[in-house]
Each structure stands twice: as C-alpha cells, then as structure tokens.
Amino acid sequence: MNYKIKVNVVGGIIFLILAMILWYLIPSQIPVTTDAVITSRSFPKLIVAVMFFSSLFILVNDLIKIARKLPVQEVEVNLKEEGRAVITCVLLILYAVLLNIIGFLFASIAYCCAMLAFFKCKNWKYYLTVIIVCTLVTYIFKNILLVQLP
Known part of the structure; x- marks a missing residue:
C-alpha cells in the first residue's frame, strides 16, 4: 500500500x-x-x-x-516498509507507559527483550546480556549514584 x-x-x-x-x-x-x-x-x-x-x-x-x-512537495510512503519504524515507536511509547507501572528495571528488561524479539534475535545470550545490563544499570543508579528511578 x-x-x-x-x-x-x-x-x-x-x-x-x-x-x-x-x-x-x-x-x-x-x-x-x-x-x-x-x-x-x-x-x-x-x-x-x-x-x-x-x-x-x-x-x-x-x-x-x-x-x-x-x-x-509530496512523499510516497509504503506502509510495509515503514511499518517496522511505526512498531518500534509503539514499543518505545509502551516502554514509557510501563516505566510508571512496573518500574525501571522490569520495563527496561521487557522493552529490550521485545526489541530483540521484534528483530528476530534467536540467540539466548543476547537476552541474558540485556537482563544483566539492565540489572547492573539499575543497581549502579539506585545504590551507588543514589538516583531515584521510576
């Protein structure tokens, strides 16, 4: 289309x-x-x-x-090609909403895993890396830098 x-x-x-x-x-x-x-x-x-x-x-x-x-000036937009960008934006908006509901750690893990799944990543090591990095960032900000996260 x-x-x-x-x-x-x-x-x-x-x-x-x-x-x-x-x-x-x-x-x-x-x-x-x-x-x-x-x-x-x-x-x-x-x-x-x-x-x-x-x-x-x-x-x-x-x-x-x-x-x-x-x-x-007109631009022709193909919805099949631009659909991936729209889905990425929707996932980002969903992440912003989830931040206030379930907090930074779980929302970040869910968002990163959703992005990996969206781009069809099948390597479990990437998912584990994302979970570890999100956990480390949360720990560093909350306990070392004393930054209040949602």
Missing part, C-alpha cells in the same frame, strides 16, 4: 499541534518565583512561538499552493 503525503501540510499540522501542547505545558513545567518581565519561561515560550508561527507559515503557504493548483 502506497500513500502520497503532502510533506509541508502534514508537518505543519503536526508541529502546530505540538507547539500548542508545549505552550500550555510550559507553565506547569517551569515554575516562576519572580515578577520580572524576563523569567525562566521566556526563552522556552519564545522558541515555541517561533515553532508555532513557522509551522503556520509553512502550512498556509502550501494550502495556498494547493488552492491555486500549483505543485507541492
């Missing part, structure tokens, strides 16, 4: 949405203790505003081209 995607339209929409989400997340993520005009939120808000208006410009520019029936 091949699909043609208008690159700037899809990219513009994605980054517009991302900019709006970031704009509303900045106050909850960056606390401000002073009443000064320039605070710790100023630079991140400036970057997000630039991202928003750049995305809006690209989107509107391509929508005008489409309305005038001018050629726009």
Whole structure:
C-alpha cells in the first residue's frame, strides 16, 4: 500500500499541534518565583512561538499552493516498509507507559527483550546480556549514584 503525503501540510499540522501542547505545558513545567518581565519561561515560550508561527507559515503557504493548483512537495510512503519504524515507536511509547507501572528495571528488561524479539534475535545470550545490563544499570543508579528511578 502506497500513500502520497503532502510533506509541508502534514508537518505543519503536526508541529502546530505540538507547539500548542508545549505552550500550555510550559507553565506547569517551569515554575516562576519572580515578577520580572524576563523569567525562566521566556526563552522556552519564545522558541515555541517561533515553532508555532513557522509551522503556520509553512502550512498556509502550501494550502495556498494547493488552492491555486500549483505543485507541492509530496512523499510516497509504503506502509510495509515503514511499518517496522511505526512498531518500534509503539514499543518505545509502551516502554514509557510501563516505566510508571512496573518500574525501571522490569520495563527496561521487557522493552529490550521485545526489541530483540521484534528483530528476530534467536540467540539466548543476547537476552541474558540485556537482563544483566539492565540489572547492573539499575543497581549502579539506585545504590551507588543514589538516583531515584521510576
């Protein structure tokens, strides 16, 4: 299955949405203790505003081209070829969700083993290596560096 995607339209929409989400997340993520005009939120808000208006410009520019029936940049996407990348991203999102549910050690072991299985690794030594490395990293961070892991 091949699909043609208008690159700037899809990219513009994605980054517009991302900019709006970031704009509303900045106050909850960056606390401000002073009443000064320039605070710790100023630079991140400036970057997000630039991202928003750049995305809006690209989107509107391509929508005008489409309305005038001018050629726009398109990319042909084959879902069979790109499916592996999508599955890898889904596994990464699942890992991020599992971090808060089952903790760093077990989520990391599950993610690494899932990635090995996804890439059809049949050598049991790789699975054992992943389990040992995840356990060592957890031990080092928790007990030696005293870093709180999820």
